[in-house]
Amino acid sequence: VAASDVLVTEPSNRPAPEQRVPTWEEVARDYGRFLYTVAYRLTGNRDDAQDLVQEVLLRVRRGLARYEPGSMEGWLSRITTNAFLDDVRRRNRRPLDVMDELPASAVAVAADPDHELAKAKLPDDVQAALLALPDDYRAAVVLCDVVGLDYAEIAEALDIPPGTVRSRIHRGRARLREALS
């Protein structure tokens, strides 16, 4: 495998920026599927995903006045991950960043000469592996790979430094690999 083969470029599914501020009903109608997908990837079950979508739409209704037309999906996914992490914090009442204290070597990706991984993984397996991630890792991976935000957007959405985005995504993927192997 040449190093250049490793670079993956995929088309973005994100629509062109909106020019007008939509109503919350329009957001629910036009982005309901997107919101539910992101919510399901974060929570891993229907009931929690529906509750999360409702919480997001409540926040959308309150926050639309301050929305500046731009990437609606970026804005929505920022609200969704924050609503999700708020809920996690409320339930757990413990700091989330404790995992960042682990040495990188503890979660390093080991060489895999077969490269068999993830070739034929079913969506359910991938979803289960996502769910096994620490919540803050999952939030970063979902923003990166489900929503398609870049690292700077993720740093802004989660209000964390760019270096933390980098390590959460890397360690998140290392754990996905363990879970899927």
Next chain:
Amino acid sequence: VSEHPSDRLSAYVDGALPLDEAAEVAEHLERCPDCRGDATTIAELRSAVRGLPLLDPPLGFLDAVLTAGPLPHAARLRRQRVTAAALAAVAVGWVLVLGGVRLDRVSLVRPTIGDFASAHAAAIPTLVSGVGPADEQRARGYGVPTELAGTYRLAGFRVVDGRPQAVYTNGDRAVSVFSVPGRLDTGAMPDTARQVRVNGQPAWQVPTGDADVVFVQQPGAVVVLVGAATSEVLGDVAAELRPEVGDPSLLDRLDDAARGLLDAFALRG
């Protein structure tokens, strides 16, 4: 070989490194098969997550939110508690409905497969908007459960020729459930019918074009299920129930739940 780029690999694969760092990593990858393998693995993982499909919300969910507005947090919690309580009663109720409660009804129930299949097919388009307030009120009047086996939700309800029809969906599959007082006219079963057992009761499964129709015979009543992959639906329902059957106190509670359900379907003498 220079120092391994370790946690810069994901950022490299994502194209998130500054150009000079990306050049360093690329140079390292040319010389280091281990890191090259890691980078390939990362790219595969990334593709696996990116390849996950968009999901459809459960039928009627968005319409319900659009109609009633998003629920504030406390209301959602209340809803979840109600759902959990209802689920327990309803799921166990079905054991007895499908498993048999003695009733003295003798009228013959003809296996009019086409009628049941088309009643199911006719109900599917109405599910797009979910169960409306008026239907839900009527369903409540009949005591029809709003959830089945935890994952199937009531998505439609109507009464055709005096027979209540409840349609449930788990988002992927839809199933109609009819309950008809009487004894199944097994002599009128078509040749395509396959005899099966559901919770120990004799049942007949008849494949049609798009759906299976299953008649479950029990003393005094016939439960009819219609849906694509009905056996999987039954499996889902049965799997939910199995662990709890041995608990006598639970069986008492089940009996109550079943009575309510049978009353609702006007099956008791």
